[in-house]
Amino acid sequence: MIDLKGKTAVVFGLANKRSIAWAIAQKLNEAGAKVAICYQSERLKKEADALLPELNDAKSFQCDVSVDEEIERVTEELKAAYGTVDIVVHSVAFAPSDAIKNDFLLTKRDDFRVALDVSAYSLVAVARALEPLMSAGGSILTLTYYGAEKVFPNYNVMGVAKAALEATVRYLAASLGPKGIRVNAISAGPIKTLAARGIGDFNKILDTVTERAPLHRNVETAEVGNTAAFLLSPLASGITGEITYVDCGYNVTGM
Incomplete structure (x- = not known):
């Protein structure tokens, strides 16, 4: 059983109750962690605040991770609220719509x-800001996708960004390892989230995974949350710098 009692977890990138970030927050809460959820803008505040009652003693904070001043502010707010941080979840990605739907060229x-x-860079910025609060070590987790390795239609520049993110995981793992901080990523299979709406013909990707993945289905957000809870817990104390696939086995298939 995963036990995170006495741990403080900060989850960046909450969009709504269908987001992977929310599934992870729920699993961390179930394991006993105090959870702080961070949303990007005032527009998402109502959604985040509405979810707080479903978690035990949770707090919400606004932070646009593309703005250094906001990262600095939320770090001070987290320090004032919790003192220290043990777990950081980075579930953040964005590309302008034209860069996703147009030909990569x-x-x-x-x-x-x-x-x-x-x-990608926001993971570096968040890790650098929160590292001083992780004085007892801890774990950082981000979310990636198989489009970092293989070409997927209508994914385009986001695939390049995810490839950079995966390299960032490895370099941060090397930088933070001596401080007892582990850094990993989950490569989740396609899930119908708010972010996925920007990918053209997304249903074709879902259908292809159902057809070719060894489990012949698509992954669920709760399954990603379960793996996240494991990687962020002491049970994964020897794992860092890794990309863990939670995609019903799709990445192992050829034809």
Whole structure:
């Protein structure tokens, strides 16, 4: 059984109750952790606050991880509220819609920069800011996708951003390992989240996974949450710098 009693977990990237971030927050809460959920903007505050009663003694904080000043502010707020942090979940990704739907060759410089900044660099920024609060060590987890390794239709610049994110996981694991902080990623299979709406013909990807994955189905958010709880717990104390697939086995298939 996973026991996270006495631990404080910060979950960045909550969008709504269908998001992977929410599934992870629920599992961490079930394991006994105090959970702080961070939403991007005032527009998402109502959604986040409405979910708080479903968690035990949870708090919500606003933080746009593409803005250093907001990361600095939320770090001070977390320090004041909890003192220390043990677990950090980074469930954040964004690319301008044109950069996703248009041919990759047409990717604009600014759109490329934004995708890499929000989807990959923000993990570095968050880790650097919260590392001083992780004085007893801890664990950081981010979310990636198989499009980092293989070309998926209508994923385009986000695939490049996820590839950068996966490399970032490995380099951060090396940087933070001496401080007792582990850094890992989950490569989740396709899930109908708010972010997935921006990917054209997304249902075709879902159908392909159902057909070809060894389990012949798509993964559920709760299953990603279960794996996250394990990786963020002491049960995974020897695991860092890894990309763990939770995709019903789709990544192992060829034809």
